[in-house]
Amino acid sequence: MVHVYGMKMKSTQGIFRWTFIAILYLTETYGYTVTYEFGKDCSVFLEDLDENRQVYVEYNGGDVGIFCNDISFDGKGDEIMDEYELCVTPQYFKDPDCAVELEYKSSVTGGTLRSVTCTSNYNEKFCGAPEKYMFIYFKERNGKDTSSARFKLLVTANKVFDYGSTVGAIAGGVIGGIVFITLVTGVVCFFVCRKKPTQGRVLSPSQTVQTPMLNQQAYPYTPTNYQQPSMNANPYPTANYSTPYSAGYNMQSQPQQGQREQEQPDVGEQGNIEAAAPPPSYDDVMK
Template identity: 35%
Template sequence: MTDQKIRRLSSYNSKMTNQKIGRLSSYNSVYHSVTDHTMKLRITTIIYLLNVIVAVCGTSVQIYRFGEDCSVTLENVNDDESFIAEYYGKKDLDWCDYMSFNGKDSGYMNEYKICITPLVYEDPDCAVELTYKESYGDLPLKTYTCNDKPTTKYCGEQDEFMYIYLTSKKPNNLQNVQVKLQIEAVMTYNYYRTIGIIIGCVIGGIVLISVIVGVILCYTCRGRRSAGQVMNPGTGITMAQYQSPNASYPSQPNGNYAPPPGSYPTQPTGNYPVQPTGYPSQQTGNDTANTPSAPGFTGYSYNSPPPAYTDVSKT
């Protein structure tokens, strides 16, 4: 009985283990399938968004073919428009053997130059000739043949037309000709950017001049303030203290008059020579009786000098 129970338990455990393993494997397969589908969906979405961005923001390219498109005349080429001119030997080149382009945009004031880049040029039988001109019937700017193939970009002059000719030299051997040219425009003069730079320079110059004038005025005001003289109240000269040399001076007051303290010479009392006319008489103490009176001022003209001190004393 014990062996049978052990066998039953082992078989039951093996069945349960196999069921769990099967369930886990099915879960893993479902998870991987969902993950792969999600990754594919993400990649598809990214590619679609990139295509939309290129279509909206990128330069649109139009394709023209020699021998088929006969109305390609002065097509505008700019930053938003470029062209492909091609020929693969399927049509005769007796008609529609040239195309013309003009560097121009909606701004009208911007200027471009036309540049041509050869993408493919195969002419094993020397059946065609490629020529660049600035106008119809003008002298060629560049000429290419099977012996001198175009390998580098060629750019015309600023604000000039570009005529591209693909002429047949051997009409019976055109089936092997393969030509593919990319026509682009390079901006050489941006009108709006130039106007913006000029306006910015003018505004910047005005601001700079204003700053310089402000600094000069500030320093000038400071210089005037520092150059002004500041006088103390005790050292000022008033109009009352300034007297004309010909004006009379007031006499000292009578009565008790004490000179300021200090070592000063004592003036004699009594009779002493009379001071010149027009000057105040000096007094000391209370000696008013012995002080002679000065003669009255009789006046003198401004043309004659005042009398000398010795002449006055003699009188």
């Protein structure tokens, strides 16, 4: 009996545990709702709101002290770089004596963004600028009794800039662009820059190009306008030239440097010497 009772207790605890986890999951996924009332909730200052949370602000005819006449909100999510705009939507606004006036501001000392009374803007939605606070002020008009007034406002936050998605999209676009440019460049190089291979050609010996040898004349060089002297002519020049050396020339008989300088005529004398016949060729001397 005790064993069965213990099993039931464990089963009940397990059910409560899973129910609590499910409630937390649904609250985190689909958001949750909170209601604040003018005159009762006096410490609502810059309450954080995101796209998964919404808040109701209401008034049911009670007294509103000087320290409880404003409720403010701030749009803020998990990502600090995200941007939100705060919106106020009247659910109903009943003020038969026109004794209540609501003012929407972006700061304590800022100007009034919108005024709501029994005759104006009592059923119109209002959204502030992105990244701005939303202050809702309760005011009595002309000292009238506000006990007959009733209203309920819905305050929500809309995400106008998603930092994670934007950065991811930019990074994805940059990477995709780089990949696309790389692929296009590769395709262009493949089709345009490649060359067809040329087939080899075998040349026969007769087709081999040979560089012609230049006709070089044998030493000594004979000018083209030179006339071969006759056999009876003296092979040695009769002018004032030094005697040519024979094949058996002795190196010791070579004149000294001073003698060669004395034998050479001056520049003035060379001008008076008539041009003699050129020296004989090597073949003529050897005959």
